[in-house]
Amino acid sequence: MRDETARRHVKARGHRAARDTEPRRSVELSPDEALRLLGSMPVGRIIFTRHALPTARPVNHVLDDGDIVIRTHEGAALVSQAQENGGHGVVVAYEADDIDPVGRTGWSVVATGYCRLVTDPGQVARYQEMLHPWTDQHMDHVVRIHPDLITGIRLVAADGDGEES
Incomplete structure (x- = not known):
């Protein structure tokens, strides 16, 4: 069933048919490598709690001194x-990936x-120059995520060494 769903996805997007059906191996990434890869992508998903349920939103981001903005x-x-929590912060997750179907x-x-x-007017102005939202909605707030835990995996051919980028 999953293979058929994957084939339909590939066909719908105009990709060539996937011929390699060999299993993949998951290689754990170091936090530094994981953060470097996250920074190489312009978009990710912020995951937070809304009405006691997990919610994800796609957003573009920049990395600044190890923080996601x-x-x-x-x-x-x-x-x-964040405003209701008195500046103490809200626990979130941020996810980015680059998967070849x-x-x-x-x-x-x-x-x-x-x-x-981010409330400092100078920092807000700096990030407004660095980061241009993809939507036409007026984005007047800046949020900084300081990662306490960074995890990542790389999917490689089962006989691969895990060193491709």
């Missing part, structure tokens, strides 16, 4: 939670930590 809007649930290789990284609103 995103912009968001006034009405965002994440902004409300044809070759069935790639990587996935999850960074977990506290997210806080």
Whole structure:
């Protein structure tokens, strides 16, 4: 069933058919390598709790001194939670990946930590220059995630050495 779903996905996106059906091996990444890979992608997903349930939103980001920085809007649930928590931060996860559905290789990284609103006007202006949201919605808030836990895996051919990028 899963192979048929994968074949439909590949066909719908115009990719060539996946021919390599050999199993893949999962190789654990060091936190430094995981953060480097996360920084190589312009978009990821922020995962937070909303109404006691996990919620994920795709956002673009930048890395700044090991922290993940995103912009968001006034009405965002994440902004409300951060404001209600008195500046102590809200625990979130941030995930980015680069998976090749044809070759069935790639990587996935999850960074977990506290997210806080950036309130210093100079820093807000700096991040507004560095980070341009992809949507037409006015993103007037900046959020910084300081990762306390960074994990990642790389999917490689079962006989691969795990060193591809």
